[in-house]
Amino acid sequence: MRRYPKAKERRVSAHEPEVQKSRFAVLRAAARSGIILTLLFLSLFCYLFGSLYQLVGHTHNLNVAFVDYDGGLIGDAVRQAYQRLRGDSFPTLIEHPSGQYPQPAALRSAVCNIDYWGALYISAGASDRLATAISDAQAAASYNRSDVLTWVWNEARYPTVIDTLAQQITALAEAARVAYVQLNGTGAIQSLDATSLAAVEAYSNPWELASINIQPTAQGSRLVYNTLVIVLLLIQEFFFLATINGLYVQFGLFGRLKPRRMIIYRFMISGLYTLAGSICTTGAIWAFRAEWQVNGSQWALTWITLWLFAHLNFLTLDVVAVWLPPPYVPMGLITWVVLNISSILIPFELSPAFYKWAYALPAHACYSVLIDIWSGGCNPRLGYALPVLFAYELSSGTLSAIGVYRRAHYAVIAAEREEKSWQEKIASAIADSGGASAPIQGAGTAEGVEVAKEEDVESSAYPQRKSSAESASDREELAGRIWRATSQMTLGQSSSQRKDSLGPSFTLG
Incomplete structure (x- = not known):
């Protein structure tokens, strides 16, 4: 294309032996990476789908408490309806x-303490009040249909799951109404005051399921609290980690600063960044909370929880970046994301028992703390969740600090290797020139190159310093060889730094 005239310059034939050798090497590497990625994503898909396998068939693991304070015919109707469903x-x-x-x-x-997913109870004297309302017009006028069956639940605890559960309890109440008519059909008809519209309505519609919702959570954004919010936090920390590593490599900090100072700086930078990120995340949740009844104290606790979760993930991903080979770091990231998300998509009661190992993952612990905060303490798992979060913070922080020493160690090795390569390249350039020039002091460094240039200038100014066999063309050829060799080293410097950075890195500027 005319816009890219250099695109076709300095190209070699695809039939050249070196090109064919490189081509086969590229194909082998691509095939290996493709197989590994295919198997990895197959495993992740199987793990994710397995956590949701036969989801509906595990609904019976959701326990609901039932108490009959009435002891009358309505309780019998509920039991009969339950046996059918x-x-x-x-x-x-x-x-x-x-x-x-x-x-x-x-x-x-009991529901607040998560002993049960919900509770259903029949109010005391409900059967007698209903029977009186059917037979007495005056009693029917004051009959309260909502004071019969009551459903107690906490919608903040996995809202999509608990909403489905509430629908099933509503279906149970409807089935119990049919069962009540079947159990008391003849007696109710005989005692029914047909002249009273209120009595007829009490007979045809004896109750409406009342609801006691500990924390109503009906806003649309609730659907992503345990999915996209966690995913974006993890990806955000990964990208910032790559940015920090890129800056450290770009400015050569791993080979210049003391490891202890770098550990302190990285901890402070990551702490401030995750602080700002968690504030933005919490602010976005509150900005789109709609009619969700949460207060300022809950906002602060949510922010602190997300801050801790974001920071421990920054440290954990840093550990992954240090100890995994660079090509496998993105694979580690996606594995970490899928494992954490699978632990909070649905409650463990609806997953196979194997998936309960994910109690040890930070995302599940974080979401348990958030449910406790949002529902005013009605998810008392802080005794498990907080130790898990702090265990990741401490262990990942320690391994991340060790990783800084590891990076610093290999940065020095890379610098020594690079300096040795410079020396070899320049020495080779001098040797190729026929050895006419004397060895240059410090030839393995950039200063050595400058010295070579200065000596070259001096030798041209003072002919007595050069040998009689040396000519101007020899000097020019030597300088050209040195500059070509150093240029090749400069071009390969960035790739060498990236290889030795031991982690994802984005170079800025």
Whole structure:
């Protein structure tokens, strides 16, 4: 193309032996990487899909407490309806005597303490009030349909899952209404005050399921709290880590500063960056919270939790970047992302038992803390979640600090190797010139090149300093060889630095 005239210059034939050798090497490397990536992504897909395998069939692992404070016909109707709906795809209803939970507030505490995913109870005297409303017009006028069956739940705890559970409990209440008519059909019809519209309505629609939602969470953004929010935080830390490594390589800091000072600087920089990132993330969540009832204290706690989670992931990804070969670092990132996301997509009750090992992953611990914050303490897992988060912070911080020493060590080795290569290139250039010139002091460095230039100028100014066999063309040829050799070293310097950076790096400027 005319816009890129140099694109076709200095090209060799594809049939050249060296090109064919390089081509086969490239094909082998590409095939190896392709096989590894294919197997990796196949494994990740299988792991992710396995966590969701037979999701509906595990619904029976969601336990719901049931207490009948009434002890009448309505309780029998609920039991009969549950027996019809009972199955692997329906939550398990566990009935308790009223003495175990004397007041409905005790059931709310049980749900808040995550003993159950929800609780269903029948108000005391509900059957008698319904029977009176059917037969007495005056009682029917004051009959409260919402004071019969009550559903207690916490929508902040995996909102999409708990919403489906609430729909199934609503279906149970509807089925119980049909069962009530079947159990008390003849008696209700005989006692029905047909002259009262309120009595007829009480008979046809005896109750409406009341709801006690500990923390309503109906905003649309709730769908990504346990998915995209976590994914973007992880990717954000990876890119910033690559940027920091690129700056360290670009300015040669690994080979110049003391490791202890670099550890302190990296910890401070990463701490400030994750501080700002977590503030922005929390601010975005609050900006689009809609009618979500959360306060300033919950905002601060959410910010601190996300800050800790972001920083420990920066350190963990830094450890991955240090100890994995550079070509495999992106593979480590995607594996880390998929493992963490799979641990919080759905509750472990809906996954095969194998996936419970993910209690040890920071994303699950972080989301458990967030649920506790958002629902006002109704997810008491801080005793497990906080130690997991701090364990990652400490262990990854320690390994990351060791990684700085490792980088500094190999940076010095790379510098020594580069200096030796400079010396060999310049010595080779001098040797190729016929050895006419004397060895140049410090030829292996950039200063040596400058000295060579100065000596070349001096020799032309003072002919007595050069041998009789040396000519101007020899000097020019020698200088040209030296500059060509040093230019090749300069071109290969960036790739050498990137190879020895031991991690992802983006060079800026």
